[in-house]
Amino acid sequence: MTFMNTLRTAFNGIFSNLLRTTLTMLGLIIGVASVITTLALGNGARAAVAANFRFLGSDQIQIDQDVQLKNGQMQAQGKTLTYEDGLGLPQAAPLIDRVEMSVSGTVKLRYGRASEDQNFQGTDAGALLNVISQGKVQPVGWPASNPLTPAAFIGQGRFYTNTEVLDGDPVCVLGYQTAIDLFNGDNPIGATILVNRKQCEVIGVVTELEVVSVEDVLNSRPNDGVYLPISFAVANLFDTTPWVTIIAHVKDESKMEAAKAQVAAYLRQRHGITPGPDGTYADDFRMITKQDVLGAQEQSAATFSLLLTALAVVSLIVGGIGIMNVMLVSVSERTHEIGVRMAVGARGRDVVAQFLLEAILLSAGGGLLGVAVGVLTVPLAASLNQGVALLDPRSIPLAFTVSLVTGLVFGLYPAVRAAQLDPIEALRYE
Amino acid sequence: MKIIHTENLTRTFIVGSSKVNALCAVNLEVETGEFVALMGSSGCGKSTMMHLLGCLDTPTDGRYLLEGRDVSMLSKDERARVRNTRIGFIFQTFNLLPRLTALDNIALPLLYGRSHREAKRAAGEALERVGLALRSQHHPNELSGGERQRIAIARALVTNPALILADEPTGNLDSKTGGEIMQLLVELSFDRHTILMVTHDSKVAQYAGRILHMQDGAILQ
Numbered sequence: 001m002t003f004m005n006t007l008r009t010a011f012n013g014i015f016s017n018l019l020r021t022t023l024t025m026l027g028l029i030i031g032v033a034s035v036i037t038t039l040a041l042g043n044g045a046r047a048a049v050a051a052n053f054r055f056l057g058s059d060q061i062q063i064d065q066d067v068q069l070k071n072g073q074m075q076a077q078g079k080t081l082t083y084e085d086g087l088g089l090p091q092a093a094p095l096i097d098r099v100e101m102s103v104s105g106t107v108k109l110r111y112g113r114a115s116e117d118q119n120f121q122g123t124d125a126g127a128l129l130n131v132i133s134q135g136k137v138q139p140v141g142w143p144a145s146n147p148l149t150p151a152a153f154i155g156q157g158r159f160y161t162n163t164e165v166l167d168g169d170p171v172c173v174l175g176y177q178t179a180i181d182l183f184n185g186d187n188p189i190g191a192t193i194l195v196n197r198k199q200c201e202v203i204g205v206v207t208e209l210e211v212v213s214v215e216d217v218l219n220s221r222p223n224d225g226v227y228l229p230i231s232f233a234v235a236n237l238f239d240t241t242p243w244v245t246i247i248a249h250v251k252d253e254s255k256m257e258a259a260k261a262q263v264a265a266y267l268r269q270r271h272g273i274t275p276g277p278d279g280t281y282a283d284d285f286r287m288i289t290k291q292d293v294l295g296a297q298e299q300s301a302a303t304f305s306l307l308l309t310a311l312a313v314v315s316l317i318v319g320g321i322g323i324m325n326v327m328l329v330s331v332s333e334r335t336h337e338i339g340v341r342m343a344v345g346a347r348g349r350d351v352v353a354q355f356l357l358e359a360i361l362l363s364a365g366g367g368l369l370g371v372a373v374g375v376l377t378v379p380l381a382a383s384l385n386q387g388v389a390l391l392d393p394r395s396i397p398l399a400f401t402v403s404l405v406t407g408l409v410f411g412l413y414p415a416v417r418a419a420q421l422d423p424i425e426a427l428r429y430e
Numbered sequence: 431m432k433i434i435h436t437e438n439l440t441r442t443f444i445v446g447s448s449k450v451n452a453l454c455a456v457n458l459e460v461e462t463g464e465f466v467a468l469m470g471s472s473g474c475g476k477s478t479m480m481h482l483l484g485c486l487d488t489p490t491d492g493r494y495l496l497e498g499r500d501v502s503m504l505s506k507d508e509r510a511r512v513r514n515t516r517i518g519f520i521f522q523t524f525n526l527l528p529r530l531t532a533l534d535n536i537a538l539p540l541l542y543g544r545s546h547r548e549a550k551r552a553a554g555e556a557l558e559r560v561g562l563a564l565r566s567q568h569h570p571n572e573l574s575g576g577e578r579q580r581i582a583i584a585r586a587l588v589t590n591p592a593l594i595l596a597d598e599p600t601g602n603l604d605s606k607t608g609g610e611i612m613q614l615l616v617e618l619s620f621d622r623h624t625i626l627m628v629t630h631d632s633k634v635a636q637y638a639g640r641i642l643h644m645q646d647g648a649i650l651q
Binding site: 002004005008009012016336337339340341342343344345346347348349350423424427 | 486513525526538546585
């Protein structure tokens, strides 16, 4: 039988029972649509991770005080990670190029009659950018593809210099909203404000910022706050020695683990931490690298993808079994037809071709509809997943091909069974 | 020319542990254009004979030459090819495909080997030959028994076969319609079509030019 004639016959077979055809395809439609949606979720998660950390260098080790929640407050464990610890680090750890430090708390700001309580960040010049952005904000309307530069964050004036930080100069940079609240339209640059009764000159204002990811909208106010040189903050704004956050830049990214070991050795020596009986150290600080963060996020995204892919594969298999069932029923329903066809000259391969092509047409139809449903489901999935879903164009041919292969695999057995019928027996069958 | 020539054609079935000889060393010769009726009571072996002559089955022993070609040892696919091109079947229950139109039913054998358009054209001619040109787009369930059998006859004719095998062609028809169908078969044999008909009805057998009787798997001389 020529291919065109087989195709015609297979089409007739499918369209003669539309309800059954639709029900058969349903399994594959769901399977294919879930493959596409799944991959879109995984793809979106990866894109979100990349967006969150796009400005962060892979040469950094973040060092934090080890804290624990006690009586509803975060309390430092062991000795405090101090500004002085950070200052000595580049000299003590040869693999560390430089450090950026920050400290935070709340202060009362005053200008003329205006006054308000605000969070402050004490930073050195380099840390200012990281502290402002926290990895989750960007200037309003900043295109996601553009790399972020420090200059992009300056709205008015300038940020403080390293010299000003080392000298502990009384200067500050205001958040966009805080400047508006305090100065009510006046030019803040050059003005002197009171920070917990210490005089401080406003030298700059941060540009208006927006949060990058949706989940941070509710708990982040990126345009509030004041930024001060860390030395000034440590000396004037705390009753006791505050703990600081240190970002250490390594000289060579390939020696990250060795650099971490040098940092740990330096801090253990300064804090007097000795190994316990089992040889481990009860450190009072924690170190995180960007690779750690990215790795953890990538891994959870990969686990998530794997789980959903498994679900999708299961539904494709269920869809395939559905096709096999229907084709087997179809073969036994049409035994007499097969007998007639064989009597008038259909060979085994003609019968195989007819039933296999029917299965493939079913799976192709299910695949096409599934692609359509999947593409339409992606925005829905995105809205249910905080906007984290991005259609991966490669998933469309992938899912469609898998669907076709499913039809081929699960259609083969019924087709071969049909071809093995004895024409005399099949003709007798009613 | 001899259309059918069998030598000691034998077919044995194994039922459980015993052998049943459905056909024992049958010798039969049929010439071109002959109309032969094969009569016998049920169980005499005429169905088995029909299956062997129609290349639906292979003999246990003996030879079967169709148009001088030995077809008794052919493979499944080769037999399908012979059925497709050299043999036309007419059945008691018509065996039309209910989802196909009359024209498509007639074209069915030609679809296994020829283009769709060619098949449709030849099917149209065969439909005219059996006098049902106006019924081409009807489905079998919209046709009377006699009309269905005419469609089946057209399907048997459409490939221009060497041999038409008819198995109780009037068995499901009333006597008037049955007579018309037999008249059509007689006309076909006048047109040099070779017909072998199996029946147990002696009145129907009278239409044939030669009547053979079968009993216990053998043809009575």
